[in-house]
Amino acid sequence: MTLAASPIRFPDAASRTVMTRRAWWLVAMNFLVPGSAQVLAGDRRLGRFGLGATLTLWTLAVVALVVWLLWPTVIYTVVSTSITLWVIAALLLFYAVLWVVLTLDTLRLVRLVKTAPSARAWVALLSVALMVVLSGGAAYGAYFATTASGFLSSVFVAGPTEPPVDGRYNILLLGGDAGPDRDGMRPDSMSVVSIDAETGQAVTIGLPRDFVDVPFPEDSPLYQVYPEGYGAIDGCEVDVCQLNSIYTEVELKSPEMYPNAVSEGSEPGIEGMRDAAEGITGLTIQYYVLIDMQGFEQLIDALGGVDINVETRIPIGGDEDNNGVDGWIEPGQQHLNGYHALWYGRARYGVAGGDYERMQRQHNLEAAILEQFTPANVLTQFQGVASAGADTVKTDIPQSMLGYFVNLGLKTKELPIITVSLTPENGVDSAEDPDYEYVRQLIDQALVPPTAEPEDVG
Structure with missing residues (x-):
């Protein structure tokens, strides 16, 4: 035709x-x-x-x-x-x-x-x-x-990238909570996530908030003030000399210790916490992520909630005697909205195990979020996620590293997360006389597990 x-x-x-x-x-x-x-x-x-x-x-x-x-x-x-x-x-x-x-x-x-x-x-x-x-x-x-x-x-910042150290990226995760009864913000949850730069295998190290005599690397400005550990000799500049007080002290009392913090996408208090985490774990911390706990509630809601297997009854609000409790999160498989997910990871009073049990719940929550929040549901709810995330997350991870970490995170999602529990059950007494050499041994064993002995087939 x-x-x-x-x-x-x-x-x-x-x-x-x-x-x-x-x-x-x-x-x-x-x-x-x-x-x-x-x-x-x-x-x-x-x-x-x-x-x-x-x-x-x-x-x-x-x-x-x-x-x-x-x-x-x-x-x-x-x-x-x-x-x-x-x-x-x-x-x-x-x-x-x-x-x-x-x-x-x-x-x-x-x-x-x-x-x-x-x-x-x-x-x-x-x-x-x-x-x-x-x-x-x-x-x-x-x-x-x-x-x-x-x-x-x-x-995210536009700063330079950091190389892996010993084949790993170590990221400090801070959950911040600035309550009306506090002078400034104080991190309520602290952990270090160490990720293998090739395989994506992640090791989570929960840091008890009541660690005392916290050591600092020798090149840290805090080491010059506390060479024997935080508050070990003459006390500190705030009321309680424990790990989560370091942020408050540096941010409110001694921000001049870290003069370049703000220009590099951080804060003096965060840099003090980074040095403390390095002193405790013996790891080089390349990046940090600070999550505001109130904004965390909005973020979970934006993503449609999270499924958690609640092992014990969790009070919402109240004190150690369960006075003033506003409600309960009941045991069993639960779909939690942002408000209830926040209290699941936050509740400290009226629950057996205290801070250590709370650290385990926070780990459970992190694992559930990693498993359930896929790129697909993040994209479908992106406007809400972006709105909540901009007010919720602060980090010094540069934009140029995002592609690498997204790809690495997809590998991490496919592997079981290894947890290092720094609890009395594991021989760590954080509130009395912590043995930091032993803490580092536990971490090293998790990062580089011993090779299994070959079986005797003769």
Whole structure:
């Protein structure tokens, strides 16, 4: 069939059957290969432009798929950089506008008045619906990209990357709680997550908040003040000389100890806690993550809650005698919203085991979040996550490392998390006379477990 005889470009306008069939073909072509309808039946210049843009988009999609299959970290890095996200948003807006123009031009080419009266409304409705799918999807993608860019810029810094030490990345996790009865914020939960830089195997080390005589590395400014450990000789500058008081003391009393903290995306109190964690564990802490516990409630709600197997009845509020309790989290498999998840990990009074039992619950909560919160449900609830996260999370992890850590985190998700419990049951008395050499031995054994002896097969 020659082009001159083509019913697409040169239809029999007197035949409603031909014009109706042609209309359906043009609408389908505009959706499947934007620009092709114009190349065959209308303005070829516009068609060639639209077709070129379509083929370019397909090429980029294929290249991205191949790179993601072979080098996923590259893709994760690209989509976790603010500048790149703005470029993606601009491209998506371009395609959103282009698809609107091509769809409206396709409706012009259809010549609805020449089609069968019964088909006209359906052709128009289908064209508009497909335009909403293409252009609306692209516009939402652009909005998503700009929102993600703003979230990343507000949470993550633009500083230099840090290499792994002994093949591991060690991250200090702090759960901050600034209550009305406290002078400043005091971390209520502290742990170090050590992640194998190749396999993603994670080891979680819970740090009891009541550690005393906390040692510091010799290059720490706190070592110059407390060479025998925090408050070991003449006390400290706050009321209780234990681990979680270090943040308060440094932040409120001695911020000059860490003059570069703020410019490097941190705080003096956080840097003091980092030095304390290094002194306790013997590890080099490359990064920190501080989570505001009130914002944590909003974050869990944004993600739809979390499933937890509650082992013992947990009071909400109240004191050590359970006076003033506002409610209970009952034992059994529970789906907790943000408020109840916060109290599950936070409750200290009226529960057997005290701080040590609370540390175990916090570990259970971290493990449940890691298991249940997949990239898919984060993406579907991203606006809420971004809104909560911007006010909830503070970290010095640079944007340039996000792609690497996302890829590493996916590996971590597939492996069991190893836990180091620094509790009396494990021989660690944090509140009386902790043996920090023994603490480091426990950690070393978890990071580099002894090789099993070969069986005697003789």
